[in-house]
Amino acid sequence: MTGTMRGICKMGPGPGAEFRRDIPIPQIADDQVLMKIHATAICGTDLHLYHWNEYARTRMKKLPIVFGHETAGEIVEVGRNVTGWKVGDRISVETHIPCGHCRQCAMGNPHICDNMKLFGITEPGAFAEYAPVPQSCIVRLDDAISYEKGAMLEAMGAGVHGVEKAQVRGKTVLVSGCGPIGLMAIGACKVHGAEKIIACDLFDEKLERARTMGADITVNSRNAEALFETVRRETGSGVDAAIDVTGSGRAIVTGLRALRKAGIFVSVGLPDGEIPVNLTEDIIYREVVYTGVSGRRMFETWEDCMEILKTPGFSLDPVIGGVYNLERYEDALRAIEGGAPGKMILVP
Numbered sequence: 001m002t003g004t005m006r007g008i009c010k011m012g013p014g015p016g017a018e019f020r021r022d023i024p025i026p027q028i029a030d031d032q033v034l035m036k037i038h039a040t041a042i043c044g045t046d047l048h049l050y051h052w053n054e055y056a057r058t059r060m061k062k063l064p065i066v067f068g069h070e071t072a073g074e075i076v077e078v079g080r081n082v083t084g085w086k087v088g089d090r091i092s093v094e095t096h097i098p099c100g101h102c103r104q105c106a107m108g109n110p111h112i113c114d115n116m117k118l119f120g121i122t123e124p125g126a127f128a129e130y131a132p133v134p135q136s137c138i139v140r141l142d143d144a145i146s147y148e149k150g151a152m153l154e155a156m157g158a159g160v161h162g163v164e165k166a167q168v169r170g171k172t173v174l175v176s177g178c179g180p181i182g183l184m185a186i187g188a189c190k191v192h193g194a195e196k197i198i199a200c201d202l203f204d205e206k207l208e209r210a211r212t213m214g215a216d217i218t219v220n221s222r223n224a225e226a227l228f229e230t231v232r233r234e235t236g237s238g239v240d241a242a243i244d245v246t247g248s249g250r251a252i253v254t255g256l257r258a259l260r261k262a263g264i265f266v267s268v269g270l271p272d273g274e275i276p277v278n279l280t281e282d283i284i285y286r287e288v289v290y291t292g293v294s295g296r297r298m299f300e301t302w303e304d305c306m307e308i309l310k311t312p313g314f315s316l317d318p319v320i321g322g323v324y325n326l327e328r329y330e331d332a333l334r335a336i337e338g339g340a341p342g343k344m345i346l347v348p
Helices: 044-051 054-059 153-166 180-191 204-213 224-235 249-257 279-284 300-309 326-337
Strands: 004-010 018-024 032-041 070-078 090-093 130-134 138-140 172-176 196-201 217-220 239-244 259-267 289-292 320-325 343-347
Touching: 004 326, 018 326, 032 090, 044 054, 044 326, 070 130, 070 153, 090 130, 090 153, 153 180, 153 239, 153 259, 153 300, 172 180, 172 224, 172 249, 180 196, 180 204, 180 300, 196 204, 196 224, 204 217, 217 224, 224 239, 224 249, 239 249, 249 259, 249 279, 320 326, 326 343
Parallel strands: 172 196, 172 239, 196 217, 239 259, 259 289, 320 343
Antiparallel strands: 004 018, 032 070, 032 130, 032 343, 070 090, 090 138
């Protein structure tokens, strides 16, 4: 396919981005498909790229580039080496582009490949009308799933991966951060059999949505002591597992201290730099297990997400915050940074 398309480009180093109407439609490689984009959700990572923080500076080397990675659409062109896919197939996209031959890939961990490329970060992405997608990253989208919800599955997978790591069945779980991934993690905790879910956030409107997704108790964590008091009252000795989706240093330390001894702490959100932690008192002496998740396991987590979507009572509707035309991306960014609840979605 030839011609030009509309899209949002990171034009060069520094804060900001630019909406353009003259971007060449990508020419696909033999192992890629061309996806016509129907919806792309905005991720916290996209805010890092927009504002050009340390995460962006260390990863985004190919500029200018279309960014955006949480997406869904349909295949309109198929590379000559691609098998099992055809024009018209509805798809979503796994962000991680593994090399397929490093030690981690050989060990069954392609989501933490040693030579990782990233769709929409190091490689052209989906804030546009079309995007090139490697065959290794294509996920089939069921006809029952709308494109808007399909664009949310990549983010849902990060939350679900965190829930899987936390081994929540039968446990009291603290979820810190009730943005879109936190909300989906709360719903996944419910489906995975958590005994009690405590959710905290700085915005009461987000806490309302957390209750809708299945949180048993919600706490405004502007006052850390109020959170500790709630945890002590509900558990006696601390929560069994904590999942942090904020990336905030303050929230991470608070979540660690809300854990019981030998509890599990899972970091899903990305901090904006180094965080001071009292390893001796908060982790070592209490034998706390601290782990992180990097996106989704390929493709076990996606399969878990698809099963969760089929669970009676689970819905992504409360997670949708707003749908914007591509040209209005800055309005969507302002809504996110103003604390508006839910996932903001861009449609071309």
